[in-house]
Amino acid sequence: MAAILAVDDSASIRQAVKIALGCAGHAVSEAVHGLDGLSKAAGTTFDLVITDLNMPEMDGLTMIRELRKKPAYAGVPILFLTTESDASIKSQAKAAGATGWITKPFASDQLARIVDKVLAK
Secondary structure (H helix, E strand, O other), X not given: OOEEEEEOOOHHHHHHHHHXXXXXXXXXXXXXXXXXXXXXXXXXXXXXXXXXXXXXXXXXXXXXXXXXXXXXXXXXXXXXXXXXXXXXXXXXXXHHOOOXXXXXXXXXXXXXXXXXXXXXX
C-alpha cells in the first residue's frame, strides 16, 4: 500500500482517483490546489503525487517545482493527470520534475496499472 496525494480542483476527479486507487489498496489524501498540496506534503511524505495542471491558487507545474526543492520529494514520483496534451506543456512538466503524464478522462483500471508500474520502479 502506498500513500498517495491527489491534487485537483475538481472534487469529482479527486473522488474518482481516491476510489480507483483505494480499490487497488492505496491510501489517498486529497488537496484542492497546488498551495493546499504543498501544505499537505509538508506534513507527511507521500509515496506518489498525482496532480492536475490547471488549478487556482497554484498550478501543478509550480507545485512540482516547489516539491522538487524539498529533499523528501527529490525522488518521489509525480504524475500529471490533466486534459492538456500539448507537447510543449509536457516538455515543461518533464523539466519541472514530472515523472509521467495521464490524460483525462481516464479509466480506473488504467490509472491503477500506471500507478503500480510507477511505484514499482
